Amino acid sequence: MNNNDQYVYGIDALRFLAALFVAVFHLSYRNAEGVHFLPFGWIGVQLFFVISGVVIANSASRAVAADFLIGRFLRLYPAAWIAALINGAILLALPRSVYQEMGINVIPQLGAFLRSLVLFADYFLASSYWTLPIELAFYLLVAVSLLRGGAASLRNIARLLVAISLPYTIALFLHDAGFIDQPWLDFGYGLKNALLLRHGPYFALGMYIWLRKQKQPLGRSDRLAIMAALVLAGLEILARASETVGLYATGPDGRLTLPFLAIGGLASFLLLLCALYVAVLHKERLMPPLRLRGWLRGAGLITYPFYLLHEVVGGAMLHLLSPLRLAFPLALCIALAGVGVAALAISGWGEAVLRRYLKALISAIRLKLGAGRAARI
DSSP: STTTTTTTHHHHHHHHHHHHHHHHHHHHHHHTTTSSSSSSTTTTHHHHHHHHHHHHHHHTTOEEEEEHHHHHHHHHHHHHHHHHHHHHHHHHHSSSHHHHTTTOOOOHHHHHHHHHOOSSSSSOSGGGGGGGHHHHHHHHHHHHHHHEEEOOOGHHHHHHHHHHHHHHHHHHHHHHSSSSSGGGOOTTTTTGGGGTTTTTHHHHHHHHHHHTTTTTTOOOOHHHHHHEEEEEHHHHHHHHHHHHGSSSSOOOBBBOOOOHEEEEEEHHHHHHHHHHHHHTTTTTTTOOOOHHHHHHHHHHHHHHHHHHHHHHHHHHHHHGGGGOOOOOOHHHHHHHHHHHHHHHIIEEEHHHHOOOOOOOOHHHOOOOOOOHHHOOO
């Protein structure tokens, strides 16, 4: 939310916290010494989707489709291009085995680099990119709705996302629970996720939080949709826990169990969801002190590049620190700080410069196209 009268600083804090959750998880869950640090840190991705529902509903409510898409392009791609260059350069310098030993999934290939520039593909330089095609699909759905029904259609998008997710998510849960055997139900991390069948309820929850903030009336169908979205989110989290339980390293106290991951993931998500609801609905009463607002805004701005860089840059930092034989918690903190510095450089300098150039270029193109249409008339 960008306008000063609508800005929610709590979203910045929660957005960065979600990125930190994911980063700690990716850098520690395959390490026996760190496997217990944040074993359900993957829940940060689900929170990202809910936050997107809030932010995109707010942005779309005040924009036409073309301006909305341009705004999303300028928000998503400049940082992604710079991050791809940084990630690609590091992966050229370090052998893939360095990351494999740490359990970090990277693909140092030209095709992965090109896909990390486009952001709509099946594989990328690092595994964390898998969420971006889902975000793009959500943006496109919102843009189409703006073309057809304007901002008034946002409520219908939330309802649609819940409705199309309902049969799929129930079937996925039944498959992971062993009641049916349909492996195709698990989309993995590929483009099939862009159908929004698995993650649609999270976006819908965010949109309903925004509708609630706008004091728009919620009818019986909306209340049913909210309850269904909460249930579907819970089933999806249980399915994710089931799919990841066998990937963790064995810690000093043995392997992590499915009940532990499922309960921890559900509890973490509900806690974060409640925090987001309170941050949005009561933003006026929770306004931070003036000196803290800049820090929160800065945390929000570095979140996206931090998320894109954390596996490659964080893994490289851990590798460089390994000869020092530091305790893993200390090495992890230093690695995360290094990712933060790189993300700050992107958000504070490179991204801003590239975005200004692209904005000027897009404005010139739109002006030229507008002049051409006027001349034909």
